[in-house]
Amino acid sequence: EAGVAQSPRYKIIEKRQSVAFWCNPISGHATLYWYQQILGQGPKLLIQFQNNGVVDDSQLPKDRFSAERLKGVDSTLKIQPAKLEDSAVYLCASSLDSYYGYTFGSGTRLTVV
Amino acid sequence: GESVGLHLPTLSVQEGDNSIINCAYSNSASDYFIWYKQESGKGPQFIIDIRSNMDKRQGQRVTVLLNKTVKHLSLQIAATQPGDSAVYFCAENFGNEKLTFGTGTRLTIIP
Numbered sequence A: 001e002a003g004v005a006q007s008p009r010y011k012i013i014e015k016r017q018s019v020a021f022w023c024n025p026i027s028g029h030a031t032l033y034w035y036q037q038i039l040g041q042g043p044k045l046l047i048q049f050q051n052n053g054v055v056d057d058s059q060l061p062k063d064r065f066s067a068e069r070l071k072g073v074d075s076t077l078k079i080q081p082a083k084l085e086d087s088a089v090y091l092c093a094s095s096l097d098s099y100y101g102y103t104f105g106s107g108t109r110l111t112v113v
Numbered sequence B: 001g002e003s004v005g006l007h008l009p010t011l012s013v014q015e016g017d018n019s020i021i022n023c024a025y026s027n028s029a030s031d032y033f034i035w036y037k038q039e040s041g042k043g044p045q046f047i048i049d050i051r052s053n054m055d056k057r058q059g060q061r062v063t064v065l066l067n068k069t070v071k072h073l074s075l076q077i078a079a080t081q082p083g084d085s086a087v088y089f090c091a092e093n094f095g096n097e098k099l100t101f102g103t104g105t106r107l108t109i110i111p
Helices: none
Strands: A005-007 A010-013 A019-024 A031-037 A044-050 A053-056 A065-068 A075-079 A088-095 A108-112 B004-006 B010-014 B019-025 B032-038 B045-051 B056-058 B062-067 B072-077 B086-093 B099-101 B105-110
Touching (some): A005 A088, A031 A075, A044 A075, B010 B019, B019 B105, B032 B062, B032 B072, B045 B056, B045 B072, B072 B086
Parallel strands (some): A010 A108, B010 B105
Antiparallel strands (some): A005 A019, A019 A075, A031 A044, A065 A075, B032 B045, B032 B086
């Protein structure tokens, strides 16, 4: 089966600019996650979708981050305005059933300068 | 708050030897654990999982051991190969469908 697709692979922006990341999960996977991974740390959950509804966004900085999952398939994560501390790899993952292991995409490496 | 931690941030092992990566968890209510492998520039890759009603599970060259008494998880890799060099994360699930990841251990295989 095809994996989780993410784009772009890399992005460099200046602080206070906006940026968007895109994710296409594995076909049929109802649950989609966005994780933030700062260099040298484990991934941290930002938001979890079940189909097109939000299950958990408790750790999403809602003043600058937003995410949507239209039609329960693709998802976008947006940051506006970006801060230096947002520099990280943004990982998208999906799962058939949320009680099983996720499949991760390769991530988008964001550098804010 | 609850957290997953690892005992050692780095581990170097001679090629062909066995390696053991350890992980401590703090939430006794966690009922599902996963080990992930992350190579440079890639997303985490599922290796093996174990549920709290088990204490051992084996895969191809990998074994996960769960000791609920001391809240300890380990990943054993047999006959290590250069391709095993990566960062390994343990993750736990509290039953709310959200995985919490530890910091990770960097495993280096010495040729």
